[in-house]
Amino acid sequence: MAVETKVNTYLNYINGQWVASSSGNIGESNNPANTNDIVGFVQNSTREELDQAVLSAKSAQKKWRALTGNERGAYLYKTADILESRLEEIAKTMTREMGKTLPEAKGETARGVAILRYYAGEGMRKVGDVIPSTDPKAIMFTSRVPLGVVGVISPWNFPVAIPIWKMAPALIYGNSVVIKPAQETAVTCAKVIECFADALIPAGVLNMVTGSGSVIGQGLVDHPDVNGITFTGSNEVGKRVGQGALARGAKYQLEMGGKNPVIVTADADLDLAVEGTISGAFRSSGQKCTATSRVIIASEVYEQFKTKLLKKVKEITIGDGLEEGIWMGPVANENQLHTVLSYIEKGKQDGATLLAGGNRLNGASYDHGYFVEPTIFDKVKSDMSIAQEEIFGPFIALIKVDSIEEAITIANDVKFGLSASIYTSNIQNMLSFIDEVDAGLVRVNAESAGVELQAPFGGMKQSSSHSREQGEAAKEFFTAIKTVFVK
Numbered sequence: 001m002a003v004e005t006k007v008n009t010y011l012n013y014i015n016g017q018w019v020a021s022s023s024g025n026i027g028e029s030n031n032p033a034n035t036n037d038i039v040g041f042v043q044n045s046t047r048e049e050l051d052q053a054v055l056s057a058k059s060a061q062k063k064w065r066a067l068t069g070n071e072r073g074a075y076l077y078k079t080a081d082i083l084e085s086r087l088e089e090i091a092k093t094m095t096r097e098m099g100k101t102l103p104e105a106k107g108e109t110a111r112g113v114a115i116l117r118y119y120a121g122e123g124m125r126k127v128g129d130v131i132p133s134t135d136p137k138a139i140m141f142t143s144r145v146p147l148g149v150v151g152v153i154s155p156w157n158f159p160v161a162i163p164i165w166k167m168a169p170a171l172i173y174g175n176s177v178v179i180k181p182a183q184e185t186a187v188t189c190a191k192v193i194e195c196f197a198d199a200l201i202p203a204g205v206l207n208m209v210t211g212s213g214s215v216i217g218q219g220l221v222d223h224p225d226v227n228g229i230t231f232t233g234s235n236e237v238g239k240r241v242g243q244g245a246l247a248r249g250a251k252y253q254l255e256m257g258g259k260n261p262v263i264v265t266a267d268a269d270l271d272l273a274v275e276g277t278i279s280g281a282f283r284s285s286g287q288k289c290t291a292t293s294r295v296i297i298a299s300e301v302y303e304q305f306k307t308k309l310l311k312k313v314k315e316i317t318i319g320d321g322l323e324e325g326i327w328m329g330p331v332a333n334e335n336q337l338h339t340v341l342s343y344i345e346k347g348k349q350d351g352a353t354l355l356a357g358g359n360r361l362n363g364a365s366y367d368h369g370y371f372v373e374p375t376i377f378d379k380v381k382s383d384m385s386i387a388q389e390e391i392f393g394p395f396i397a398l399i400k401v402d403s404i405e406e407a408i409t410i411a412n413d414v415k416f417g418l419s420a421s422i423y424t425s426n427i428q429n430m431l432s433f434i435d436e437v438d439a440g441l442v443r444v445n446a447e448s449a450g451v452e453l454q455a456p457f458g459g460m461k462q463s464s465s466h467s468r469e470q471g472e473a474a475k476e477f478f479t480a481i482k483t484v485f486v487k
């Protein structure tokens with residue numbers, strides 16, 4: 001619950017109470033479109049608060065798991081209704097806190113509502129199978145039990161959808177939760193938690209502790225009473241989270257980076273491909289793990305595609321995402337800005353040609369924000385760092401190829417394997433791509449970003465811990481299977 005001051009201060013939510021951190025230390029959450037705008041103050045918490053949250057989650061979980069799935073689902077339905085009634089306000093907070101445009105933020109909040117309803121319904125679906133035993137007098141079946149306390153570590157790029165797609169399945173299957181959201185978007189997360197609190201979720205079942213990744217995030221990873229950790233964020237931190245959880249035998253799930261390719265073949269509908277490239281690469285300022293970052297184009301249509309792409313990129317309006325008519329907002333923070341600008345320099349140094357963008361935007365409404373132009377590099381080789389490393393900004397690399405085989409080889413020539421897309425009208429191209437591309441999400445004649453909540457989501461190679469989130473797949477992580485033999 002917010003404390004009424006001029007700029008609200010957001011508290012931790014522990015054991016059903018909104019409480020300040022004993023550190024007395026609060027941090028500012030700023031608007032990346034205008035850093036003078038303070039969105040709220042959030043707690044920089046200590047390990048003690050984390051311990052209290054885990055303790056209350058542990059004791060509340062026993063009663064929570066004893067409820068029927070239907071009863072747990074009722075809390076999620078109620079939370080969904082409350083979130084829906086606050087959609088506009090929470091979406092605006094999201095735009096102010098991390099920069100994506102208001103229509104995108106509204107879409108994401110609506111997606112949060114839909115995810116809650118999906119998992120509320122999951123409380124009424126089957127949890128096991130009957131398996132024939134070799135003993136004719138026995139019955140054998142599987143059942144599922146919750147893990148216990150689940151730690152959620154979430155990033156700033158989807159501040160409503162990602163926390164919800166982790167918390168909702170954790171809760172419906174009978175786990176209790178401690179969430180540590182990215183400090184960057186802790187205000188938006190606090191508002192989501194308010195919706196659960198207003199739905200009267202029992203005390204201790206859901207807890208939020210804000211603070212730094214190295215203290216609260218690492219604390220969750222190391223805590224002996226946290227039985228499962230679900231993480232989305234960078235590869236570097238994700239690997240540390242996985243290693244920490246593995247070291248003490250906790251279950252873990254990691255969703256990390258991408259370097260997602262779009263292949264454009266000679267027979268593709270080029271207008272459609274350009275539209276999908278622009279949307280996949282530059283929506284949310286390219287800050288999606290599923291964003292397009294490499295465009296691999298058949299030599300026959302390379303120049304034609306490039307001309308159409310350059311024309312379309314010029315139409316992008318950049319500014320404060322709260323303003324009408326703005327298509328692309330700022331990047332989320334100063335670090336992101338520096339990362340993007342440094343890759344622009346690297347691209348030039350490595351010998352690629354800057355085709356469009358490449359600058360931080362200056363002047364009147366841009367001076368207090370982290371605005372960078374949509375950037376396109378030409379003549380990129382697959383071994384250049386701009387073609388290999390996740391940049392997480394409005395940045396694409398164009399690569400020319402002479403065959404579908406070469407296109408797929410280049411598409412796979414990175415350590416990531418999250419999402420991949422192809423634009424083609426040739427069925428054989430489609431089938432080869434679907435079969436051979438290393439990606440957890442394969443998209444044909446559609447942009448690389450775009451996830452449906454009822455389908456499994458996750459990557460191959462270093463994009464994930466090989467697990468899947470969302471849809472029914474979430475059950476695999478948030479429960480443990482028991483095989484039961486009764487005679």
Ligand SMILES: NC(=O)C1=CN([C@@H]2O[C@H](COP(=O)(O)OP(=O)(O)OC[C@H]3O[C@@H](n4cnc5c(N)ncnc54)[C@H](OP(=O)(O)O)[C@@H]3O)[C@@H](O)[C@H]2O)C=CC1
Pocket residue numbers: 153154155156157180181182183184211212213214216217218219221232233234235237238240241255256257258288289336339390391392
């Ligand atoms: N796959 C994806 O969707 C995302 C990928 N990224 C990638 O990561 C890059 C950097 O973004 P950044 O925000 O720094 O990502 P991080 O991986 O640092 O942050 C993700 C989450 O992990 C937390 N965290 C940080 N350090 C630790 C730790 N030692 N132990 C446990 N949790 C920790 C963060 O907390 P806090 O923020 O409070 O420090 C945040 O909640 C981006 O440029 C992008 O490449 C980023 C976000 C999402």
Ligand SMILES: O=C(O)CCC(=O)C(=O)O
Pocket residue numbers: 157158232287288289290449450451
């Ligand atoms: O593309 C999407 O909708 C989801 C992307 C995502 O999960 C992420 O960027 O972390």
